[in-house]
Amino acid sequence: MNYSTLKKGLAVSFVALMGATSIASAQDSTMTSSSAKVFGGSGQYRTWSLGVNGGVLSPFVIVGGSNDFTNWKPELGYGISLRKQLSHAFGLEGNLFRGKVSGDNEDANASGTVNGIKNFETEIGYAVDLRGVVNIGSVDFLHRENAMNFFVTAGYGAVVYNPKLNGVDKKGTWGDDGDKDYIKEQYIPVGAGVKFKVSDRVSFNLGYTMHFIDADNFDGLYAKGTSKDKFSYGYAGLEFSLGSSSKPNMDWANPLALMYDELKDPSLRQEVEALKNRVANVEKSIEDLKKDSDGDGVSDQFDKCPGTPAGTAVDGSGCPLPAPVAPTATAGNVTGFETIQFEFNSSVLKTEAYPTLDKLSSVLRENGGKVTVNGYASSEGTAAYNLKLSKDRANSVKTYLVNTGVNASQVTTKGNGEANPVASNDTEEGRIQNRRVETARN
Structure with a gap:
């Protein structure tokens, strides 16, 4: 060639x-890169x-x-x-x-x-x-x-x-x-x-x-x-x-031009403003959750007894704790170290537990010493959840004792979850017995 x-x-x-x-x-003169986004991949x-x-x-x-x-x-x-x-x-x-x-x-x-x-x-x-x-x-x-x-x-x-x-x-x-x-x-x-x-x-x-x-x-x-x-x-x-x-x-896409267009896009500005409003609403909701009108330490969101007088000892629901009762003839045999039972999936103390706890409080205030409060749970739910529930039950007992005058340093709490059952978890009767707190002198 x-x-x-x-x-x-x-x-x-x-x-x-x-x-x-x-x-x-x-044919392609109308094709532009306007549909592309900077971080669109x-x-x-x-x-x-x-x-x-x-x-x-x-x-x-x-x-x-x-x-x-x-x-x-x-x-x-x-x-x-x-x-x-x-x-x-x-x-x-x-x-x-x-x-x-x-x-x-x-x-x-x-x-x-x-x-x-x-x-x-x-x-x-x-x-x-x-x-x-x-x-x-x-x-x-x-x-x-x-x-x-x-x-x-x-x-x-x-x-x-x-x-x-x-x-x-x-x-x-x-x-x-x-x-x-x-x-x-x-x-x-x-x-x-x-x-x-x-x-x-x-x-x-x-x-x-x-x-x-x-x-x-x-x-x-x-x-x-x-x-x-x-x-x-x-x-x-x-x-x-x-x-x-x-x-x-x-x-032929220019990333710098795309970035400029995105920043100047009116719809993006509207989305930013809407996001600001959503953030403000979330912040307001958080403040509402933290609000405690009666100052009892329980937020209004969860306070079942609003308007509690200042200085009143309350439980986890914001309701006043009962005053200690004097020992009665029927409570004469209470030592304060009896097992305390709880309802299913609950860490709220039952009223029948008060005499036992009052006796334990009296013993600790008069004689000093320390106790360990061991919380337990039945086998329903996950092990992690039951461990937390057992800790909450032990803490409920400690809160009661502290609110009745016991020094917090005298009470140690421990959550044991599903460990050490006292009865079979295969029956409801056994599970009821396992939903408990036990106290022992150190």
Whole structure:
């Protein structure tokens, strides 16, 4: 292929491609990224894209280096790409391309040969690689909408090729056994480019990629044992965003503009004001829960006896505790260390427990000493809940004793939950006996 034919072919191809993109642009001109949110995640965007490209292959790269041939001929290359955009600034791209790379030594000397080699032409059976793509211009501080993005790429790949020297095809002679049509080697692609937004779904790309091969026979010559061959690919192409038309293309979404729009969104401001009102209501509800009008230590929400006179000793429900009663003939045998029973799922003292507790209070106030109050529960409910219930029952006894004049330091409480049952928990009669508090002198 001569250079003139290459230029004409590329020109015709891209005129046709630009005509197709103008139609796509008209169809997608109303598509914007206004529906996207700053923290909405990648699922709100189209993140897959398919590209086609064509361009010129050369055995030289712009960073220089040694070459086995002095001149190069422009040869056509073409390929496809598939990219997954992982964020506004970074994506992964797979590339597959084919083409030819050629050169000669016409300027080497009068004969135009070096060691009898006049020219080479390397057929690239295929080259495939995976690259990371960084969109440098994806976050633009100066413009609300981006119409042009610069990008850089780097990755890893493999290429299969068949070099010809002086037009001699050596297919079927490569490989360790000399029976392969192509040589297979690894390479590192490094490149850069710029993309232009044709529409939200289509972009026009210009790029340049250098391919550094892990071998010195890409041009068919082993000129230097320590040198590595390379080739470059300058291309133009179109990239098509895939996915639902209801989603914007992540390539052209500007996160800074999205953040500004969200902060200025009237509906967001309304939501913020509504949230402030809800917080204020919650704070008021908490204050109402804490309110204790009669100052008895029990909030109005749970006070079953509102208006208790100041200084009155009350139980957990805010009701006055009964005054200690003098021992009677029927209570003459009470020692104060009898077992105290409770109702199901309750830590409220029953009235029949008062004589026992009054006796225990009298003993502690007159004789001093300390007691341990052990709370227990039957087996209904979870172990954790029963442990808490047993602690509440023990604390109810301590509260009663303290309110009748016993020093709090004289009473130690302990919750034992379902432990140490005095009767079987398989019957209601047994469970009734297990809902109890026992006191013991220390």
